[in-house]
Amino acid sequence: MRKKQFEHIVSILFVTVTLIFVYNLLPSNKQLDKDADAIVTKYYNSNLVDFSDSYQKNLFQDVLNVYYPNDKEKNQQIVYEIDELRIRKFTDPNAKTGMVDKGLTWGKITSILSMYFVFLFVYIIVMIVIHYLAQSFAIIRFVKIKQGRKSYLNETISYFAEYAKKENPKNKKTESLKKAGYSFVKGVGKTVGYIMLFSPAYVVAYSFKTSFSTDSLPFMILLAVMTNGLLINYAYKFYSLLVAESKSGYVETAIVKGLDNNYNTPQFAYKNIFKFNKKFSNHIFQHIYLNAKYKNTLNIKELSALLITGLIIIEMALNIQGYICYELLQNVLFKQYDVVIFIVLLLFITVKLMEMFVDYWYYHYSKRYENKD
Amino acid sequence: MKTKIEILKQIDDQNDVKWLLFWLIGIQVMLVWNNLFLNSPAFSLLKEAFFNSFKIGFIVIVFSLLLSWGMINFSLYLKNRNNWIYHYLFTFVINMIRSIPQILGVLIGYIVLTFILNNEMLKSEFMVIVFIGFVISFFVFLEMFDTMENRIEQFKKNDFYPAMLVSGISEYRIVNVEIFYKNSLGYIFHKLISMFGVALFLQCSIDFIISVGLSTDVSLSNFPITLGSLLAKMDSKQDILAIGKTLTDPLYGINLFFEHLQGISAAFIIVFTLMSIFKISNGFVKRISR
Numbered sequence: 001m002r003k004k005q006f007e008h009i010v011s012i013l014f015v016t017v018t019l020i021f022v023y024n025l026l027p028s029n030k031q032l033d034k035d036a037d038a039i040v041t042k043y044y045n046s047n048l049v050d051f052s053d054s055y056q057k058n059l060f061q062d063v064l065n066v067y068y069p070n071d072k073e074k075n076q077q078i079v080y081e082i083d084e085l086r087i088r089k090f091t092d093p094n095a096k097t098g099m100v101d102k103g104l105t106w107g108k109i110t111s112i113l114s115m116y117f118v119f120l121f122v123y124i125i126v127m128i129v130i131h132y133l134a135q136s137f138a139i140i141r142f143v144k145i146k147q148g149r150k151s152y153l154n155e156t157i158s159y160f161a162e163y164a165k166k167e168n169p170k171n172k173k174t175e176s177l178k179k180a181g182y183s184f185v186k187g188v189g190k191t192v193g194y195i196m197l198f199s200p201a202y203v204v205a206y207s208f209k210t211s212f213s214t215d216s217l218p219f220m221i222l223l224a225v226m227t228n229g230l231l232i233n234y235a236y237k238f239y240s241l242l243v244a245e246s247k248s249g250y251v252e253t254a255i256v257k258g259l260d261n262n263y264n265t266p267q268f269a270y271k272n273i274f275k276f277n278k279k280f281s282n283h284i285f286q287h288i289y290l291n292a293k294y295k296n297t298l299n300i301k302e303l304s305a306l307l308i309t310g311l312i313i314i315e316m317a318l319n320i321q322g323y324i325c326y327e328l329l330q331n332v333l334f335k336q337y338d339v340v341i342f343i344v345l346l347l348f349i350t351v352k353l354m355e356m357f358v359d360y361w362y363y364h365y366s367k368r369y370e371n372k373d
Numbered sequence: 374m375k376t377k378i379e380i381l382k383q384i385d386d387q388n389d390v391k392w393l394l395f396w397l398i399g400i401q402v403m404l405v406w407n408n409l410f411l412n413s414p415a416f417s418l419l420k421e422a423f424f425n426s427f428k429i430g431f432i433v434i435v436f437s438l439l440l441s442w443g444m445i446n447f448s449l450y451l452k453n454r455n456n457w458i459y460h461y462l463f464t465f466v467i468n469m470i471r472s473i474p475q476i477l478g479v480l481i482g483y484i485v486l487t488f489i490l491n492n493e494m495l496k497s498e499f500m501v502i503v504f505i506g507f508v509i510s511f512f513v514f515l516e517m518f519d520t521m522e523n524r525i526e527q528f529k530k531n532d533f534y535p536a537m538l539v540s541g542i543s544e545y546r547i548v549n550v551e552i553f554y555k556n557s558l559g560y561i562f563h564k565l566i567s568m569f570g571v572a573l574f575l576q577c578s579i580d581f582i583i584s585v586g587l588s589t590d591v592s593l594s595n596f597p598i599t600l601g602s603l604l605a606k607m608d609s610k611q612d613i614l615a616i617g618k619t620l621t622d623p624l625y626g627i628n629l630f631f632e633h634l635q636g637i638s639a640a641f642i643i644v645f646t647l648m649s650i651f652k653i654s655n656g657f658v659k660r661i662s663r
Contacts, residue, residue: 007465007468010465011465011468011469011472014469015469153391194648195644195645195648198644198647198648198651199640199643199644200574200577200578200581200643200644202578202581202604203604203613203640203643203644206610206613206614206616206617207613207614207616207617208617208620209614209617228574229570229574229647229651232651233651236651236655305471305472305473305474305475306475308474309474309475309476309477309575312474312476312477313476313578313582316582316585317578317581317582317585319585329582332480332484344477344481347474347477348472348473348474351472351473351474352472355472
């Protein structure tokens with residue numbers, strides 16, 4: 001346990017030191033100005049020539065050629081560089097107004113930290129919601145399979161086969177056709193739900209953009225939970241653990257010894273499955289669930305990194321101003337790499353802290369489950 | 374009739390085959406529809422984006438397989454040398470890569486790619502695609518690495534592994550031939566399928582982000598068109614926005630399939646492929662664990 005926590009801390013320190021080193025290697029804006037060609041800057045700032053006027057510009061080059069007849073190529077280069085400098089004054093993002101705080105100033109750090117705390121808030125909320133919903137959905141799927149429910153397509157085909165049987169009376173045929181239609185519609189509904197769950201956040205957000213504001217915090221939380229395939233993947237992982245656990249020897253022994261194994265009881269109603277503190281008393285599923293939950297703890301680590309990826313995609317792709325990942329993208333655009341490094345470091349630390357927390361949690365969970373307490 | 378229904382039921386039981394068929398049919402129908410109703414420049418662009426995205430996806434899985442296989446063997450080499458410092462350093466670096474959010478890693482890779490393109494160090498479009506594939510695979514290969522490591526750990530728990538070791542068989546042969554080749558191809562293939570989905574998702578997302586947020590900095594003409602960058606085009610975004618309009622005006626929905634095909638098709642390919650890959654991969658793992 002201590003070894004793992006030590007490794008996490010060393011990792012954070014290593015990345016911090018590396019990024020500080022990279023930060024110090026970056027040339028500052030002032031340094032860039034110093035490096036600009038002094039001669040070009042001198043002529044450009046002289047105010048004697050209007051370089052936007054091609055007549056004056058050509059005249060200037062002629063004067064240079066008169067004074068320095070042996071450096072005609074150099075003179076031409078100076079005029080060319082003055083032109084370049086003029087263009088840069090209009091196109092260089094660093095020269096744009098609006099970027100008041102250039103580089104990593106104290107004000108910038110404070111502003112980024114406040115954005116970071118909002119990010120952390122969203123991250124924690126989404127993490128809890130996904131964790132809870134994924135377990136609930138996985139249990140529903142597991143229970144439905146135990147109840148012997150078929151897929152909607154299979155149901156549709158079966159009802160359709162009933163309808164196609166020539167020996168069946170007309171009213172039974174009509175009933176089968178209705179049921180086939182009903183199953184088909186439910187299948188289509190499920191597929192639409194799946195489409196939503198697998199859609200990248202930006203597709204869903206742009207789809208709803210004309211109907212209501214998509215820049216709010218609740219919408220961002222909803223997007224992070226429902227899109228990018230996070231919920232469905234995590235739910236499937238938990239479902240796999242439930243299935244694996246249900247095949248364990250102790251489950252079979254418990255069933256043979258008479259523990260309840262019937263899944264068609266009211267305790268598997270949706271309202272019980274969706275309870276935050278799920279309990280399935282005196283049923284074998286209680287043990288399957290608790291053991292799967294224990295094994296699922298380490299999956300949270302994977303979820304934490306994936307969730308950060310999801311949130312970054314949402315904030316960057318939707319260009320939501322005032323959020324940390326939008327700020328990151330803007331600073332990449334304006335080549336403010338010191339700010340970029342600072343934000344990347346914060347995101348890395350978030351993942352590492354979450355990993356440390358999960359390792360600690362798992363360690364204590366293990367002690368209880370492996371009777372070491 | 375009965376035979377047909379039996380065949381359909383058989384296909385329904387095999388989720389991987391069923392979804393592969395769904396995907397193939399869905400994409401074919403979409404392409405035929407686009408051929409009929411989408412203007413030809415946009416259709417060519419869509420086809421190019423589709424093929425480029427899939428090319429990158431395949432390159433990612435090839436690189437990931439090579440990287441993870443190489444790393445597993447390197448880790449084995451370090452363990453065999455009994456030099457714990459090197460092995461500890463190796464694990465440390467691997468865990469550090471694992472903690473970098475994939476999208477951030479890929480974004481940094483794209484910044485490097487922009488620098489390379491601006492300095493004309495890479496000129497061929499295919500090489501750009503290979504570079505993108507490599508960058509993505511560098512941040513996703515650990516999924517395959519973990520699968521391979523888990524397989525080794527599982528076999529180490531059996532008598533199989535030590536029995537072979539005491540018989541004088543080289544550990545490299547046990548791992549590469551006996552475990553990976555003879556007993557894990559199904560698991561590796563399953564992981565490759567799901568990694569293809571991850572690669573497609575990351576690539577589309579980063580291309581979308583770059584096209585939306587960094588378009589003044591990154592010269593998009595140097596980047597191959599992919600489904601993500603196609604979706605970020607103004608007309609595609611208008612097409613996606615039109616979906617929202619159907620919520621308030623349901624009759625407008627009919628226009629989606631005639632007037633807004635470019636964006637809708639790009640989004641459809643991404644979402645439908647991601648969903649199908651999930652289903653195929655889960656169906657496949659069910660098949661190999663039977």
